[in-house]
Amino acid sequence: MGLVLAPDPAWVAHAPALVADVDYLVVTPETTWRPEGSTWGANGWWHRFRELGQRYARPFVGHGVGWSTGSVSPPHRRRWVEALRRDAVAFGFRWYTEHSGLTVAGGQHLTLPLPVPFDTGHAATTRAALDALADLVPVVGLENSALPFVVGDPLAEPGWLGRAVGPHHLLLDLHNLWTMALNLGFDPLAWLARAPLDRVIELHLSGGSWTGDWFPGRPQRLDSHDTAVPPEVWDLLDHVLPRCPGLRGVTVERMEGTLGDDDVPELLGDLRRLRRVLT
Amino acid sequence: MLVGRLRADRVLQSDPGAAALYERDPAAFAAAFRRYEREVPAAAFHPAEEGRLWRGWRAAAADSSPGTAADGRPPEVRRRG
Numbered sequence: 381m382g383l384v385l386a387p388d389p390a391w392v393a394h395a396p397a398l399v400a401d402v403d404y405l406v407v408t409p410e411t412t413w414r415p416e417g418s419t420w421g422a423n424g425w426w427h428r429f430r431e432l433g434q435r436y437a438r439p440f441v442g443h444g445v446g447w448s449t450g451s452v453s454p455p456h457r458r459r460w461v462e463a464l465r466r467d468a469v470a471f472g473f474r475w476y477t478e479h480s481g482l483t484v485a486g487g488q489h490l491t492l493p494l495p496v497p498f499d500t501g502h503a504a505t506t507r508a509a510l511d512a513l514a515d516l517v518p519v520v521g522l523e524n525s526a527l528p529f530v531v532g533d534p535l536a537e538p539g540w541l542g543r544a545v546g547p548h549h550l551l552l553d554l555h556n557l558w559t560m561a562l563n564l565g566f567d568p569l570a571w572l573a574r575a576p577l578d579r580v581i582e583l584h585l586s587g588g589s590w591t592g593d594w595f596p597g598r599p600q601r602l603d604s605h606d607t608a609v610p611p612e613v614w615d616l617l618d619h620v621l622p623r624c625p626g627l628r629g630v631t632v633e634r635m636e637g638t639l640g641d642d643d644v645p646e647l648l649g650d651l652r653r654l655r656r657v658l659t
Numbered sequence: 660m661l662v663g664r665l666r667a668d669r670v671l672q673s674d675p676g677a678a679a680l681y682e683r684d685p686a687a688f689a690a691a692f693r694r695y696e697r698e699v700p701a702a703a704f705h706p707a708e709e710g711r712l713w714r715g716w717r718a719a720a721a722d723s724s725p726g727t728a729a730d731g732r733p734p735e736v737r738r739r740g
Contacts, residue, residue: 413705415707
């Protein structure tokens with residue numbers, strides 16, 4: 381059972397209570413970087429997170445967003461390889477996961493993973509991106525992103541993920557799945573029935589919210605990691621747990637900037653509920 | 660729209676001037692950001708780099724259209740590329 385470390389002073393202030401309840405800590409390396417010439421140096425969070433792991437004797441798992449697994453050799457990778465090689469040693473990642481889709485396209489940084497077509501060519505591109513990551517951290521996985529739209533049938537995604545990961549692993553984010561099911565109108569259990577659950581190494585749980593008045597048209601569910609885990613996602617966890625024989629961990633995510641003092645009991649409640657489910 | 664909103668967040672987090680403009684006149688910031696988004700490719704990965712792009716764009720705007728930066732109105736700049 382793990383928890384994503386948020387680069388947020390308010391989050392770190394509550395770290396003693398939060399970290400005590402978990403078995404491993406998840407670091408998103410790019411949140412611990414700062415530009416130093418043509419390389420990525422370590423910012424203050426890099427040191428804070430390592431200290432937390434050492435103080436509480438918790439191992440680390442890596443989880444990135446910006447590798448852009450759907451891109452063919454994007455130019456930013458060179459800087460990433462150097463920084464990830466350093467961090468893989470410094471944090472001793474037990475395994476490392478990345479998101480499906482594009483975060484870099486045409487040289488532009490999109491920040492949010494956007495979909496690639498679920499075809500053979502993009503499966504090969506994604507597989508090559510995972511192979512490159514596996515040169516840095518031997519055990520790697522691909523997360524099903526919370527895609528705002530898809531090219532084609534959303535129920536084609538789970539089979540495509542199986543082809544894309546090849547010998548690597550799958551990180552199954554249950555809130556991402558539920559969010560896409562709501563926004564795109566499909567049955568998450570039908571999606572799971574097509575998914576290579578035997579490849580799942582990690583599960584993610586989180587909450588989210590809905591678009592506000594700023595968004596035109598029908599409200600969209602956002603994978604915003606800013607609320608408690610909703611009941612529907614707990615139900616999905618109950619469904620998949622017995623079907624994932626290679627599972628190594630279940631991780632709870634909470635976005636930086638969304639954890640006030642009043643929210644801490646809610647997050648602790650999620651962690652304690654997860655502990656009960658897993659034991 | 661979601662990608663644009665995330666980029667606006669990065670600008671606001673990385674440039675105190677942008678944050679001050681947003682607090683003072685949200686409509687002026689929104690108009691300026693829309694022009695920035697059209698004219699400056701999203702080449703920055705790190706928020707600090709995004710902040711530098713934003714400040715460079717604002718400075719170019721001030722140079723090409725004196726007097727507009729101080730009042731917070733969207734600047735007139737030449738389209739790049």
